[in-house]
Structure formats: C-alpha cells, structure tokens
Amino acid sequence: FNHTSPKLEFFIQELPIPPIAKPFQPNDGDNEPRYRMKKVLIKHQFHPDLPPTTMYGYNGIHPGPTFHVNVNEPIKVDWVNNLPLEHPLGFAIDPTLDEIGINHLPDGPPTFTAYPNGQDPTTLWYHDHALGITRLNVYTGLAGMFLIRKPGLDEKLGLPTGEYEIPLVLQDKFFNKDGSLFYPTVGKPGHFPVWVSDFEADTPIVNGKVAPYLKVEPRKYRFRILNGANYREWNLHFEEENLHFTLIGADGGYLPKPVVVNEVALAIAERVDLIVDFTNFKNQSVFLRNNATRHESDFLLPKLMRFDVLSDVKSKDNTTIPRKLPFHPAPRCIHKTRTMTLAEPNEQYLLNNRLYLGPVDLHPIVNTTEVWRIINLTNETHPIHIHLGEFSLIK
Known part of the structure; x- marks a missing residue:
C-alpha cells in the first residue's frame, strides 16, 4: 500500500493523562466494587490541525479510563457494547469468562465479568x-490500562506515586486529510488482498495525541508504558546520553531488583514499569526517541514526545530507587x-501444527507447575501471553 498522512507539527499538545476508572454502587446489594465500561462512538482530536476523528472509545474517551485495583480485591466490570467482548490481557480469571471473540454481546442490559485480582502487583x-x-x-480506540497494586507497597518501597506515576500508551496511526483513520486493505505482495494482519504507520501517538509534550518537575517519575501499536516494535531511549531508565517491572510484575x-x-502488547530521574x-527539554527498525518498514518514527523540565519541585522529592523488589x-x-511450536505457513497461524479452532489436547491441572519450551519457527518476533494467568520467564 502507499499512503502518507498529512504533515503535522510535533510537541504542540500537552500529554493527556487518562482518568482513573470510578466504581459505582449497584442496586443488587453486592458490596464488591463495580465498574461500568461502555463502548461508544466518539469524536477524538488527535491533533489541532486535523479534523476530529470518528472512532470508538470506552466511556467516551481514548485511551479508556485506567483501572487502579488492589491485589486480592475482587471487582466486577459491566461491559456495555455492541461489538464482541473485551479481552483482559494477562489477567488470572475464571476460564468460563475468558471470551475470545466468538460470542457476541449486543447492546442491551450490561453483562458483568468478575476479576478476583489474585495475582502480583503488575501493569496490565x-x-x-x-x-x-x-x-x-x-x-x-478500544484499549486502556489496568494497574494492580498491593496497598502501601509502593510507598514502602519509596517509589513515585500519585501525579508522579504516569501511564503512557504508545501507538502509531495513519490519517486521511479529513481526520479519519486509514487502515490498509491491500498488504505486501503475495498476501491475500483483504487480510492485512500487520503494518507500521507514519504518525506517533502517545495517550491519544500526536507526539505530545509533558511538563515535569526536576525529580523522579514513574512511567507505566504500554506498546499498544498494531505491529510496531519500539526501542526507547533519550536523546540526552546521561539520562537513563531504571527498570523496576515488566508484564508479570516487579523485577528482582x-x-x-x-x-x-x-514488542507488541508488552508493558514496562520504569523510573526516570529528571533532577x-x-x-x-529532553526528548524520548525510538530507534527500532524493521527491514520492511518505511516509517521509522524516531521522535515520540518531549519532556519540559521545570526549574523547581513543588515539594521535596523523598522517593528512592530500592535495592531489591x-x-x-x-x-x-x-x-x-511441554514443547510448543509457532509456525506461519501461507498466512495460517499454527500452534503445535494445529489451527486456532482445532481440538483441545492439552489439559494442565490446577495448582501444578509446568515448563513450556516455546519455539518460534516464524520469521518475526512474536510476543507470547497465556490466557487466564501469568508465567515466569526462566530462560
């Protein structure tokens, strides 16, 4: 395909922070926190030089509200929509609730999903x-962040919290001149002309804005970063050589140190939890940049966002970088x-040489531990997640 978005000026919009999802009190006497997430058609302003974009959003915004929940604190979420169900990536939930898009939920009375949150603190x-x-x-537009915490733990560790803990959703998009999103329908040579499973676009998006800026104090900040792109991989770095990242967590939770x-x-759908010290x-002004490249990509997107560091802090920065986590x-x-193989012959996606809707022949037992050796036989990076739980990477 051959498409170029309108040329847009970078770093002229302030980074928006998605609001925290708020529970409501249902009338059924249930005391568990209850949330309602409604999928609606919205008009979203990606850039002041673009007309508003018609897209989907949760509760009328993009990205959707950020969940802040506690370890072992069950919640229920009413998903109200006219499209197939939402998929919570990395959650440990009842397998009967692990909808994979085969069922359809039309508009009407909400259907709730229970999330026990019985897993380690992490970024989902x-x-x-x-x-x-x-x-x-x-x-x-149908995506948002979900943070699981252990009450008091972040404060005990001395990590930045509150306004100094910021989610960043990284994406890339194509735009038409009228502000609408462009999605290619004809892929690379040899691909079926309708099925375009992946592509890299030409415009960087952070929290729903084109290459924004953020005013920060000269102190430590915590960033929860999600790669929410269609296919693009990012390799993040600062333009300034003496400004670094301190990694404290990844998809499954905290690192050892x-x-x-x-x-x-x-990689796609990957999350990272890190500290940046602007002291x-x-x-x-410091710039967050990207130097990841693919041999087939025409759009490298080296510039993502700008941080404007202020002259002073509101109050003393008492946060620390803990020695252990x-x-x-x-x-x-x-x-x-077990050994698992991934293959991609003729645009088919196979696991152990079986199609997605093939018979189920693996039956792990609850409360047992297995080692899975996953062998990627495709010619591209393929992030792995397992429905209904997390796993520990050992090699």
Missing part, C-alpha cells in the same frame, strides 16, 4: 478481542514439561 491492559478483527478495534539501562525494547535537567521466583517443583 484491556482491549477488545473480537475474533478476526481485534487489530481493527484496538486501532480504532532495579536495572539501569540506556534503551528499552517493547539534573532543570529548565531543559518484591519479585516472586518460579516454583521449583515441576510437574510437566
């Missing part, structure tokens, strides 16, 4: 998972070892 996200069109619905790095790689950059190692007692 939620998104639409309609079978065959997940990529379209996420691209059109903080790790200082100059670059952070993010030594008073009255300066509350990491839970993998269990030592292994009940079974």
Whole structure:
C-alpha cells in the first residue's frame, strides 16, 4: 500500500493523562466494587490541525479510563457494547469468562465479568478481542490500562506515586486529510488482498495525541508504558546520553531488583514499569526517541514526545530507587514439561501444527507447575501471553 498522512507539527499538545476508572454502587446489594465500561462512538482530536476523528472509545474517551485495583480485591466490570467482548490481557480469571471473540454481546442490559485480582502487583491492559478483527478495534480506540497494586507497597518501597506515576500508551496511526483513520486493505505482495494482519504507520501517538509534550518537575517519575501499536516494535531511549531508565517491572510484575539501562525494547502488547530521574535537567527539554527498525518498514518514527523540565519541585522529592523488589521466583517443583511450536505457513497461524479452532489436547491441572519450551519457527518476533494467568520467564 502507499499512503502518507498529512504533515503535522510535533510537541504542540500537552500529554493527556487518562482518568482513573470510578466504581459505582449497584442496586443488587453486592458490596464488591463495580465498574461500568461502555463502548461508544466518539469524536477524538488527535491533533489541532486535523479534523476530529470518528472512532470508538470506552466511556467516551481514548485511551479508556485506567483501572487502579488492589491485589486480592475482587471487582466486577459491566461491559456495555455492541461489538464482541473485551479481552483482559494477562489477567488470572475464571476460564468460563475468558471470551475470545466468538460470542457476541449486543447492546442491551450490561453483562458483568468478575476479576478476583489474585495475582502480583503488575501493569496490565484491556482491549477488545473480537475474533478476526481485534487489530481493527484496538486501532480504532478500544484499549486502556489496568494497574494492580498491593496497598502501601509502593510507598514502602519509596517509589513515585500519585501525579508522579504516569501511564503512557504508545501507538502509531495513519490519517486521511479529513481526520479519519486509514487502515490498509491491500498488504505486501503475495498476501491475500483483504487480510492485512500487520503494518507500521507514519504518525506517533502517545495517550491519544500526536507526539505530545509533558511538563515535569526536576525529580523522579514513574512511567507505566504500554506498546499498544498494531505491529510496531519500539526501542526507547533519550536523546540526552546521561539520562537513563531504571527498570523496576515488566508484564508479570516487579523485577528482582532495579536495572539501569540506556534503551528499552517493547514488542507488541508488552508493558514496562520504569523510573526516570529528571533532577539534573532543570529548565531543559529532553526528548524520548525510538530507534527500532524493521527491514520492511518505511516509517521509522524516531521522535515520540518531549519532556519540559521545570526549574523547581513543588515539594521535596523523598522517593528512592530500592535495592531489591518484591519479585516472586518460579516454583521449583515441576510437574510437566511441554514443547510448543509457532509456525506461519501461507498466512495460517499454527500452534503445535494445529489451527486456532482445532481440538483441545492439552489439559494442565490446577495448582501444578509446568515448563513450556516455546519455539518460534516464524520469521518475526512474536510476543507470547497465556490466557487466564501469568508465567515466569526462566530462560
């Protein structure tokens, strides 16, 4: 395909912070926190030089509201929509509730999903998972972040909290001149002309705005970053050589200890939890950049957003970088070892040489531990997640 978005000026919009999802009190006497997430058609302003974009949003906004919930605190969410059900990525929930887009939920009385949140503190996200069109619905706005916390833990560790903890949703998009989103319908040579499973666009988006800026104090900030792009991988770094990232967590929760790095790689749907210290950059602007490349990509997107560091802090920064973090190692007692292969012959996606809707022949037992050796036989990076729970990477 051959498409170019209108040329847009970067760093002229302030970064928006998605609001925190608020529970409501249902009339059925249930005391568990209850949330309502309604999928609606919205007009969203990605850039002042573009007309508003018609797209989908949760509760009327894009990205959707951010959930802040506690470990082992069950909640219920009413998903009200006219498209297939949302898919919570990385959640440990009842398998009967793990909708994969085959069922359809029309507009009408809301249907709730229960989330026990019985897992370690971590950075998750939620998104639409309609079978065959997940990529379209996420691209059109149906995604948001979901943070699980242990009460008092972040304060005990001395980590930045409140206004100094900021979610960043990274995406890329194509636009038409009328502000509408462009999604290619004809892919690379040899692909079926309707099925375009992946592409990289030419405009960087952070929290629903084109290459925004953020005013920060000269102090430590915590960023929860999600790669919500269709296909693009990011390799994040700062333009300033002496400004680094301190990694404290990833998809499954906290790391064993903080790790200082100059670059952070993010594959599709991957999350990272990190600290950035702006203390030594008073009255300066610093730039978050991307240097990830694919050999077939025409759009590298080196510029993502700008941080304008103020001259002083509102109050003393008492946060610290802890020496150790509350990491839970993998269990030592292994009940079974399996080998899984990923293959992609002729645009088919196979797991152990089986199609998605093939018969179920793996039956893990509750409360046992397995080692899965996953072998990627395709020619591209493929992030892995397992429905209904998390896993520990051991090699």
